[in-house]
Amino acid sequence: MKEADQTLIRLLSDGKSHSGSELGDRLGISRAAVWKRIQRLEQFGLALESIKGKGYRLRQPLQLLDVDRMAENVAERARLHYSWVTDSTNADALALPGPVSIPHLFISECQLSGRGRRGRQWQSPFAANIYLSLRYSAAGGFSTLGGLSLVVGAVVADALVALDPCLPVTIKWPNDLVINGSKVGGILIELAGEMDGQVDVVIGIGMNGAMTSSQAADIDQRWTGLAGEMQGNYDRTAIAAAILDALLDALPLFSEKGFAGFSALYARFDGVLGRKVRVISGDNELIGMACGVTDEGALKVDDGTQVRELFGGEVSLRLQ
Template sequence: MSTLKEADQQLIRLLSDGQFRSGSELGQALGISRAAIWKRVQRLEEFGMALESVKGKGYRLAQSVDLIDQISLQAELGERAQLHYQWVTESTNADALALAGPVRRPQVFVTECQTAGRGRRGRQWQSPFAANLYFSIRFPVSGGFAALGGLSLAVGVAVAQALQELDPQLPVTLKWPNDLLINGAKVGGVLIELAGEMDGQVDVVIGVGVNGRMTGHQARGIDQVWTDLASELVEMPSRTVLAACVLSHLLDMLPRFSQQGFAAFLDAFDRYDGVRGKSVQVQSGDQMILGEAAGVLADGALRVETAQGVREVYGGEVSLRVR
């Protein structure tokens, strides 16, 4: 998939309100022919934007586009972090990893669309244009790799708390180690990667994706039960407000995690734990562990009560089992 050129971006802005615009009107605004407008409309569909064409009316986006306001978002972040914003990128995690480091303060990478978004275990993360929230934070942690146990769980807590700030009644839960669920359907995920270690400091990259407002057509590549915030919230905020809320909670969490580790978030995780007390199977490396989830430890390990005794699992993928 190619990138969006300046003329494509101008076209999106012109069509972002969901109203019809004639080909001649668009061509005049962009200084190109009606035939060139048609070609650019076709390009937008490559990025997951559904367009309608009606003879005598022109073109419009099937749903209005809510672009992130880069200036407003940086103002909300203030001096806590530096914002890097792009319309389209391959992966915000890849952008964060490519940054020359180490960094002195958190660096936040936000995009409207990822062409090669990644989930855990190399899975593709569906990232249609301006539909969801896609961002990564690169930040330094003292204490080296050993200080990172439970980081993905602390991130999950911070994101869950942000979503409940938008709606205190939102039934969000966490599935160890990195999924956010609402009523059992996935609404978001976390991907942690390491950018390198120098002099006892390790730079960590936290990737977060949260489903905002996504059509079934845009989500056709998702192979699990999913939901989005527009379907679950009483009132859906703008993507700028959503990004500011989630990022603010994470930027408040990071210094505390750096100083106290996951132990400071253990009680909060227990409140959101969506698998505790349930029958699970955990794929950890080449092992399949069957048992009942029994909470997590202060270092982020999942406790599983098996027929052979309690197992402590530090990495893997959890699936719920039917008793």
């Protein structure tokens, strides 16, 4: 994104109306050039309005990330990479040559090709949500990483509740963060390396923040955002910093004890425990009662004849 576009976004970020002549004077360009730049900003998912006689405004104010504040928070524990626009923070993390000696954190205001699980697109409008990825190197091979997505979900949920103790966030196995039945966030783990040796781990986290209905038009499931759920306590930078801080604190314990070191924390936020679930994996479908998870993070489902352990699949709590 060009520097002039960044300046234009900062000018509009207050959500108030700004005339084309005012914006042109601030940017040193003509009103016609302002209009062209406004049109270009729409490709980043910004919800803009043109009001006759008043000029241009965003449908809601933006909270741009305070990068200095986040960098100070992670201090010497990790290296922070910030961008205004990127294709995907997970892709950026995977592209980093490895192994890495310390964790690298990638965070962006906007993703043009945000990715969810199973190749799904993750809606990533500019400064509306939180898009971040953490890259670190782990020894011991893929088998040591069982339950990682559950650990990340529990750690993120715990960080959110620390910011707002009344937030009723739960985890829908294996990697959805949910509030009152509506998805508020997701986790995407990607691995590269040797089956039994060094592994490069990328933890991708997307949290819905303050999307408008038009920005979320392509989402095909119930969703909610932290801006509405936190009732006035929504601070995008504080949330991102808390998540990063909690993840960096959790990694050493996970390396030492695996999922077992977080099983009690996960149980606090387990949103499927004791509920009837449908689990779809490929062409297979299993319906039964969810009865917790194993120390490797597998979902235990009692189908009425036996308790099965599932390491993957899509869980649905709606059985009609």
